[in-house]
Amino acid sequence: xxxxxxRYISKxxxxxxDRRFLAGSGVFVADIAIPGMLHVGLVASPYSFARIxxxxxxxxxxLPGVHLVVTGExxxxxxxxxxxxxxxxxxxxxxxxxxxxxxxxxxxxxxxxDTRAIAEDAAELVEVEYEPLTPVTDPEQxxxxxxxPLHPEHGSNILFQKKWVWGTVEEDFxxxxxxxxxxxxxxRSSTVPIETFGVxxxxxxxxxxxxxxxxIQMPKFHDLLGRALRVPGNAIRVHYDVDVxxxxxxxxxxxxxxxxxxxxxxxxxxxxxxEDRLENMRGGDAQGPDRxxxxxxxxxxxxxxxSLKIRALDDCGAHAGRAPLQLGKPVGAIxxxxxxxxxxxxxxxxxTNKTPQEAVRGFGQAPTNFALETxxxxxxxxxxxxxxxxxxxxxxxxxxxxxxxxxxxxxxSGDFHTVLDKTLxxxxxxDLIKRRDAxxxxxxxxGIGLSTCLEPSGGNSAFEPLFNPKNETxxxxxxxxxxxxxxxxxxxxxxxxxxxxxxxxxxxxxAGEILERDPDTIRVLHADSLSAMPSNSPVGxxxxxxxxxxxxxxxxxxxxxxxxxGAKKLGxxxxxxxxxxxxxxxxxxxxxxxxxxxxxxxxHRKFHELPEGMEPGLQASFVLxxxxxxxxxxxxxxxxxxxxxxxxxxxxxxxxxxxxxQVTLGPYTVGHDxxxxxxPDIVHGMTYGGIAHGIGAALYERFLYDDTGQxxxxxxxxxxxxxxxxxxxxxxxxxxxxxxxxxxxQKGSGEAGYLGGPAAIACxxxxxxxxxxxxIAELPMTPSVLGDLIATVENxxx
Amino acid sequence: MSExxxxxxVNGRTYRxxxxxxxxxxxxxxxxxxxxxxxxxxxHGVCGACSIIFEGQAIRSCxxxxxxxxxxxxxxxxxxxxxxxxSVLQDCFWETHxxxxxxxxxxxxxxxxxxxxxxxxxTDEEIRExxxxxxxxxxxxxxxxxxxxxxxxxxxxxxxxxKSDG
Ligand code: FES
Ligand code: FES
Numbered sequence: 012x013x014x015x016x017x018r019y020i021s022k023x024x025x026x027x028x029d030r031r032f033l034a035g036s037g038v039f040v041a042d043i044a045i046p047g048m049l050h051v052g053l054v055a056s057p058y059s060f061a062r063i064x065x066x067x068x069x070x071x072x073x074l075p076g077v078h079l080v081v082t083g084e085x086x087x088x089x090x091x092x093x094x095x096x097x098x099x100x101x102x103x104x105x106x107x108x109x110x111x112x113x114x115x116x117x118x119x120x121x122x123x124x125d126t127r128a129i130a131e132d133a134a135e136l137v138e139v140e141y142e143p144l145t146p147v148t149d150p151e152q153x154x155x156x157x158x159x160p161l162h163p164e165h166g167s168n169i170l171f172q173k174k175w176v177w178g179t180v181e182e183d184f185x186x187x188x189x190x191x192x193x194x195x196x197x198x199r200s201s202t203v204p205i206e207t208f209g210v211x212x213x214x215x216x217x218x219x220x221x222x223x224x225x226x227i228q229m230p231k232f233h234d235l236l237g238r239a240l241r242v243p244g245n246a247i248r249v250h251y252d253v254d255v256x257x258x259x260x261x262x263x264x265x266x267x268x269x270x271x272x273x274x275x276x277x278x279x280x281x282x283x284x285x286e287d288r289l290e291n292m293r294g295g296d297a298q299g300p301d302r303x304x305x306x307x308x309x310x311x312x313x314x315x316x317x318s319l320k321i322r323a324l325d326d327c328g329a330h331a332g333r334a335p336l337q338l339g340k341p342v343g344a345i346x347x348x349x350x351x352x353x354x355x356x357x358x359x360x361x362x363t364n365k366t367p368q369e370a371v372r373g374f375g376q377a378p379t380n381f382a383l384e385t386x387x388x389x390x391x392x393x394x395x396x397x398x399x400x401x402x403x404x405x406x407x408x409x410x411x412x413x414x415x416x417x418x419x420x421x422x423x424s425g426d427f428h429t430v431l432d433k434t435l436x437x438x439x440x441x442d443l444i445k446r447r448d449a450x451x452x453x454x455x456x457x458g459i460g461l462s463t464c465l466e467p468s469g470g471n472s473a474f475e476p477l478f479n480p481k482n483e484t485x486x487x488x489x490x491x492x493x494x495x496x497x498x499x500x501x502x503x504x505x506x507x508x509x510x511x512x513x514x515x516x517x518x519x520x521x522a523g524e525i526l527e528r529d530p531d532t533i534r535v536l537h538a539d540s541l542s543a544m545p546s547n548s549p550v551g552x553x554x555x556x557x558x559x560x561x562x563x564x565x566x567x568x569x570x571x572x573x574x575x576x577g578a579k580k581l582g583x584x585x586x587x588x589x590x591x592x593x594x595x596x597x598x599x600x601x602x603x604x605x606x607x608x609x610x611x612x613x614x615h616r617k618f619h620e621l622p623e624g625m626e627p628g629l630q631a632s633f634v635l636x637x638x639x640x641x642x643x644x645x646x647x648x649x650x651x652x653x654x655x656x657x658x659x660x661x662x663x664x665x666x667x668x669x670x671x672x673q674v675t676l677g678p679y680t681v682g683h684d685x686x687x688x689x690x691p692d693i694v695h696g697m698t699y700g701g702i703a704h705g706i707g708a709a710l711y712e713r714f715l716y717d718d719t720g721q722x723x724x725x726x727x728x729x730x731x732x733x734x735x736x737x738x739x740x741x742x743x744x745x746x747x748x749x750x751x752x753x754x755x756x757q758k759g760s761g762e763a764g765y766l767g768g769p770a771a772i773a774c775x776x777x778x779x780x781x782x783x784x785x786x787i788a789e790l791p792m793t794p795s796v797l798g799d800l801i802a803t804v805e806n807x808x809x
Numbered sequence: 810m811s812e813x814x815x816x817x818x819v820n821g822r823t824y825r826x827x828x829x830x831x832x833x834x835x836x837x838x839x840x841x842x843x844x845x846x847x848x849x850x851x852x853h854g855v856c857g858a859c860s861i862i863f864e865g866q867a868i869r870s871c872x873x874x875x876x877x878x879x880x881x882x883x884x885x886x887x888x889x890x891x892x893x894x895x896s897v898l899q900d901c902f903w904e905t906h907x908x909x910x911x912x913x914x915x916x917x918x919x920x921x922x923x924x925x926x927x928x929x930x931x932t933d934e935e936i937r938e939x940x941x942x943x944x945x946x947x948x949x950x951x952x953x954x955x956x957x958x959x960x961x962x963x964x965x966x967x968x969x970x971x972k973s974d975g
Pocket of ligand 1: 848849850851852853854855856857858859860869870871872
């Protein structure tokens with residue numbers, strides 16, 4: 012499939028959606044203004060754990076311009092709790108605290124006023140009397156029976172705990188020449204889009220219909236919203252054509268949207284709820300995985316890693332949501348790109364008095380990849396083996412695909428050794444070593460990092476039944492519709508929102524490829540939730556595979572209809588003709604043809620010329636099941652998680668300033684194989700962005716809490732997002748191993764760069780520290796962390 | 810809250826409006842003048858999404874009150890090219906795909922346009938310096954640097970000039 016001659020796919024083409032953003036005419040939620048629209052201000056708990064004794068809104072309501080103040084009591088009476096992804100029916104989570112505030116920043120009351128400024132003034136006038144409780148902030152302590160549970164009805168702070176054993180783990184550990192154990196720590200960070208979350212809600216009394224414009228990237232959003240608001244799904248119309256200012260997983264906003272919908276319905280006027288940055292960081296419920304890995308590896312003298320025991324403890328914050336499931340996706344790539352014989356995996360999710368987590372790019376795979384790569388480096392160090400050599404020995408080879416891993420997923424395709432070799436060549440690895448050694452000789456702390464990591468893609472939801480046997484989800488379909496109008500113009504309708512991934516370009520390119528029409532002439536629309544076909548939104552690196560595949564499916568139906576109409580017009584059998592550029596030509600004499608224009612006119616106006624049984628008009632929809640989907644986990648928890656596996660190998664050079672601990676990165680090279688790229692500029696863009704995001708997670712970004720559960724990094728002054736100074740010039744080396752499972756051989760790439768970047772940077776830092784006899788397996792490795800660590804050695808010397 | 814009359818020249822057009830003393834310039838542009846191309850990402854002066862050209866300088870419009878801008882001349886993203894067209898810089902952003910979600914893009918365009926106004930052939934380092942006060946979470950900056958370089962070349966005639974109608 013690699014050698015397919017594509018017309019539009021894989022070619023450099025300008026993305027369709029860019030132009031409106033360049034002109035400043037994108038329409039984001041904040042830009043929506045409806046006459047009569049009111050604004051929401053939020054009252055947040057200053058305590059991380061406190062009983063709410065009373066709320067007095069009198070002074071707030073007395074302020075001119077204030078319409079309403081609602082509290083947890085109103086919400087409990089008027090809405091149903093949000094569902095968690097677990098079988099834990101006693102966990103209750105409402106959009107406003109229901110009697111107990113469980114983290115600092117949790118919304119306690121909401122004010123609706125004429126303007127946002129008045130709403131904020133009024134929020135300050137709401138008097139809340141709290142009875143502070145003793146917070147639990149350490150995830151290991153939270154597990155102890157001594158720790159009071161955040162959710163007493165649930166009975167414990169442990170939300171989920173399960174151990175799976177895949178294969179002969181104990182035997183492999185006993186038989187191996189060596190064993191190591193260590194702890195790796197991935198601290199809490201997130202994707203933190205530059206646009207905060209916002210939602211505009213409008214209740215139409217006459218139609219009994221709630222219109223919603225939200226900056227979302229959220230599967231099942233309207234179903235869940237309807238359920239919480241106690242209205243049927245067909246009473247909610249979510250407008251998926253709102254531009255979303257970045258998400259990378261976190262823009263779920265169900266909480267915000269339930270509150271907005273409740274307020275709009277209750278007041279009968281449009282209501283806008285727009286987080287400010289401080290609300291976003293603290294009360295936006297969008298922080299990421301916060302994970303302690305206890306890793307054990309068993310391996311032989313030759314460097315072959317035989318077996319792993321992984322215990323992952325995740326601090327999911329005050330409420331469950333979908334966060335525990337982020338421990339589930341890594342099951343599908345639990346041993347990375349390596350030939351490991353058996354694996355034990357224990358996943359534990361606990362509540363603490365911190366901001367709840369949301370899905371973050373990779374859905375738990377980036378922390379897991381960091382732990383796995385650290386393991387590989389530790390094994391190499393233990394054996395005195397080169398870090399490259401150990402990877403070469405353990406990487407699955409190209410002739411071993413499809414490759415079944417112990418936890419039940421089959422990797423579709425890959426050529427890891429070739430990608431690694433190409434990356435080494437492009438990085439001029441031997442020169443890098445010389446450069447590092449020269450820098451060291453000059454007294455610098457210099458290191459080279461490498462990582463070889465997988466990007467599972469094609470977002471299925473198999474972790475749902477794995478973590479909750481009552482949930483029998485085995486499909487996460489995606490749909491696409493193509494319509495051709497009477498004059499031949501083409502529209503593709505996708506069924507979800509988009510947040511920068513270039514889906515309009517993707518759908519137009521695929522439709523153009525199949526129908527052999529110029530993608531620039533094809534318009535792509537986003538349906539709303541009422542007109543949409545069943546779809547699951549752009550999560551889990553799935554749209555190239557799923558929207559691409561569904562659009563290809565719809566395109567092929569159109570092509571078949573066009574061909575049949577053309578054959579009938581020529582008075583010959585279908586197999587006597589061929590589809591060419593939208594026209595239909597006689598195979599034996601291509602000069603005899605029926606043009607696209609003539610065919611679409613027949614389809615729309617001349618029923619008498621249509622093949623028998625064909626519907627008039629020219630439109631087709633296709634609903635695609637995730638390739639390899641359709642099965643539940645077996646009794647041992649083996650499951651095919653995602654269908655496709657992209658691969659990335661990073662090589663990065665780093666120097667650490669001995670005094671400040673500041674890490675300078677570059678040159679940075681990444682080899683990437685995500686099969687056939689639909690639009691290379693878009694794939695490359697996401698890869699560069701993923702690496703920048705990985706640099707943040709590895710070196711700068713952390714939601715830091717003090718012992719009382721107060722967030723210490725809730726602004727852009729202290730939660731540091733890499734700028735153009737911190738992100739080096741990255742070189743991408745492409746490789747293409749097509750997936751056998753997808754329409755064009757494409758795999759997903761939305762998580763590229765982020766899934767291997769942090770591991771590579773951590774590896775470089777450790778290489779740089781190695782002459783000092785230091786090592787660290789904790790991210791982020793901020794300047795202060797590294798500075799302090801280096802000082803422990805340097806102080807001894809002086 | 811006291812209301813103040815404000816007159817501003819934005820993108821060559823004179824606007825009059827009312828602002829309370831505490832209203833920021835970015836809120837005035839977005840909410841009163843409905844020029845929503847300028848965005849807000851932090852409202853505390855770090856992200857650069859609210860960048861505009863104020864009397865020839867790139868500034869953060871979340872850090873200035875509307876009343877302080879009375880009488881000033883301002884360019885926002887909507888004013889970088891004639892309506893319906895793209896400037897050379899905008900066209901180069903399109904050519905290199907220097908954006909994804911588009912949220913930081915107006916600020917990036919303002920920052921890089923101000924650079925190019927002063928420095929026709931900036932180095933990579935100068936470009937990175939010029940956009941370092943603007944955070945982008947999507948692109949990792951690489952294609953933005955490429956776009957500004959390409960624009961500099963085109964504006965200097967080192968490369969075939971493009972039609973600016975995109
Ligand atoms: S909104 Fe002004 S700098 Fe962030
Ligand atoms: S393009 Fe999305 S933040 Fe820059």
